[in-house]
Amino acid sequence: MQATGKKAILVGGGPVHYGLLRTALAAGYDLLFAVDGGGKPLADLGYQPQFLLGDFDSLPLSYQNELAAKGVQVLRYQQEKDWTDLELALNQIAAQQCHTMLVFGALGGRLDHTLVNISLMYRMEQSGTELVLIGDEQAVTLMTGQGRIRIFPFPGGHFSLLPYPFNAQGVSIWGAKYPLERATLELGSTRGIHNEFLTGPVEVELEAGSLLIIVEGLRHCPEGRTLFQRLPR
The missing domain is CATH 3.40.50.10240 (Thiamin pyrophosphokinase, catalytic domain)
Structure with missing residues (x-):
């Protein structure tokens, strides 16, 4: 971060x-x-x-x-x-x-x-x-309003995006198995559950609302790793 x-x-x-x-x-x-x-x-x-x-x-x-x-x-x-x-x-x-x-x-x-x-x-x-x-086993951070974040991969890890406590609007994902472009994730929807890393870092962008970024599988994460980095918009 x-x-x-x-x-x-x-x-x-x-x-x-x-x-x-x-x-x-x-x-x-x-x-x-x-x-x-x-x-x-x-x-x-x-x-x-x-x-x-x-x-x-x-x-x-x-x-x-x-x-x-x-x-x-x-x-x-x-x-x-x-x-x-x-x-x-x-x-x-x-x-x-x-x-x-x-x-x-x-x-x-x-x-x-x-x-x-x-x-x-x-x-x-x-x-x-x-x-x-x-x-x-998990790490969580939150973006509200306009934001962009980089998630660093590790073997055995995966991530989810959950709108919280409001809908998340303009959600884009780059570098993951399941990309997304300016989508709305509604509170109560499971659309953002369980995405997977490919070979490099994943970037997530939010235009409005609020979004939880959850990384799972930390038991596989070796020492010396960074999980999140906030990026300028």
Whole structure:
């Protein structure tokens, strides 16, 4: 994904693709943020986040103590609250002028959490913040309004385009098995499900509306790969 402004990496408590997390960490960041159980993979990989946030129902006490002893700023919340730990963390990061966020551990696991995390992408996109959610098997990003994105292939991977939360208009696909030219994808239609890579990157363009780009098969994705790149229109 092309950086616009400051870049943040956030690690939550869901399933994590360790290879892609190591790749993102090695590429550099302006802010590293752990959400509850997400403190464990960062500590295990030898990284120290600037912030650790949560109600700490999923991070062992030994990790909490270790990170706090190293000077990590701990933001502690009650378990009974009106917002998820991830939403609270995204608000904290957005306040620090981070306009690109890679969010690990926010897909898979509980369906309700996965769905609300996807909905948070729309709110953040409307405020000018680009999110990529990366699980251990899927990665998701969102385009709204006019946009163009490049998807990088890997063996065993495939991708889908889903209108969300509105219809997607003027959708074009180049470089994939099933191309498309200025089509409308309607909310509730399955037309954009399961497209396949050929030999090179795929480009997707959107003229209006909003569109989820979902890459599947990350268990086959080797370390060192980039998944998405935002392109100028």
